[in-house]
Amino acid sequence: xxxxxxxxxxxxxxxxxxxxxxxxxxxxxxxxxxxxxxxxxxxxxxxxxxxxxxxxxxxxxxxxxxxxxxxxxxxxxxxxxxxxxxxxxxxxxxxxxxxxxxxxxxxxxxxxxxxx
Amino acid sequence: xxxxxxxxxxxxxxxxxxxxxxxxxxxxxxxxxxxxxxxxxxxxxxxxxxxxxxxxxxxxxxxxxxxxxxxxxxxxxxxxxxxxxxxxxxxxxxxxxxxxxxxxxx
Numbered sequence: 001x002x003x004x005x006x007x008x009x010x011x012x013x014x015x016x017x018x019x020x021x022x023x024x025x026x027x028x029x030x031x032x033x034x035x036x037x038x039x040x041x042x043x044x045x046x047x048x049x050x051x052x053x054x055x056x057x058x059x060x061x062x063x064x065x066x067x068x069x070x071x072x073x074x075x076x077x078x079x080x081x082x083x084x085x086x087x088x089x090x091x092x093x094x095x096x097x098x099x100x101x102x103x104x105x106x107x108x109x110x111x112x113x114x115x116x
Numbered sequence: 117x118x119x120x121x122x123x124x125x126x127x128x129x130x131x132x133x134x135x136x137x138x139x140x141x142x143x144x145x146x147x148x149x150x151x152x153x154x155x156x157x158x159x160x161x162x163x164x165x166x167x168x169x170x171x172x173x174x175x176x177x178x179x180x181x182x183x184x185x186x187x188x189x190x191x192x193x194x195x196x197x198x199x200x201x202x203x204x205x206x207x208x209x210x211x212x213x214x215x216x217x218x219x220x221x222x
Contacts, residue, residue: 035211045151045159045202047211059209095158101165102149102206106158 002026002105004096009110016086016114022079022096022107030054030074035103036081038092038112046092049081064090086114117141117205121214127222134190136217138203143183147207150179150188153216154199162201163188193219
């Protein structure tokens with residue numbers, strides 16, 4: 001069964017850092033682009049970042065450029081999102097996602113709350 | 117590339133035909149997907165490359181369009197279809213989603 005499981009969410013103060021992880025199973029992780037998407041409470045979906053199979057290409061939405069870093073470890077079948085300089089507006093459920101022509105598979109999400 | 121969905125919400129009855137539109141700010145060929153999301157759950161892909169039904173998705177869902185104008189149609193709304201629907205363009209980075217359409221029970 002294809003599965004993505006996120007972890008690492010929690011409560012963090014403004015200006016703080018958090019690292020999210022996504023464990024993949026059931027597919028050949030190293031052969032696919034991977035992505036992060038978030039959803040603020042009561043709001044729509046926002047694509048954040050994507051990374052190529054070998055990590056050589058990375059793309060980010062402007063709102064997180066310079067603060068968030070996407071990375072992957074193909075040997076461990078793991079995707080990460082390092083989030084620095086967190087702001088209140090980064091409060092959201094964070095999903096990792098995978099697919100060919102679309103985001104076919106999503107994790108269950110992990111909640112990040114940025115508050116003092 | 118901005119995606120504008122309309123309407124942002126609608127009320128419909130079981131058995132109704134429902135149409136949701138998604139307009140792109142520039143041409144995206146057929147690089148468009150549609151998702152369904154229920155409260156507290158991750159989105160689920162329904163349609164990709166504008167008109168291809170994802171495996172396991174009921175045939176009452178269909179997608180059409182290319183270039184800048186796209187449509188998601190539910191031919192006969194079922195109780196389990198009450199949810200929020202999003203379009204997404206995968207033509208170029210940054211990838212973007214539409215604002216969503218909430219389908220509610222009339």
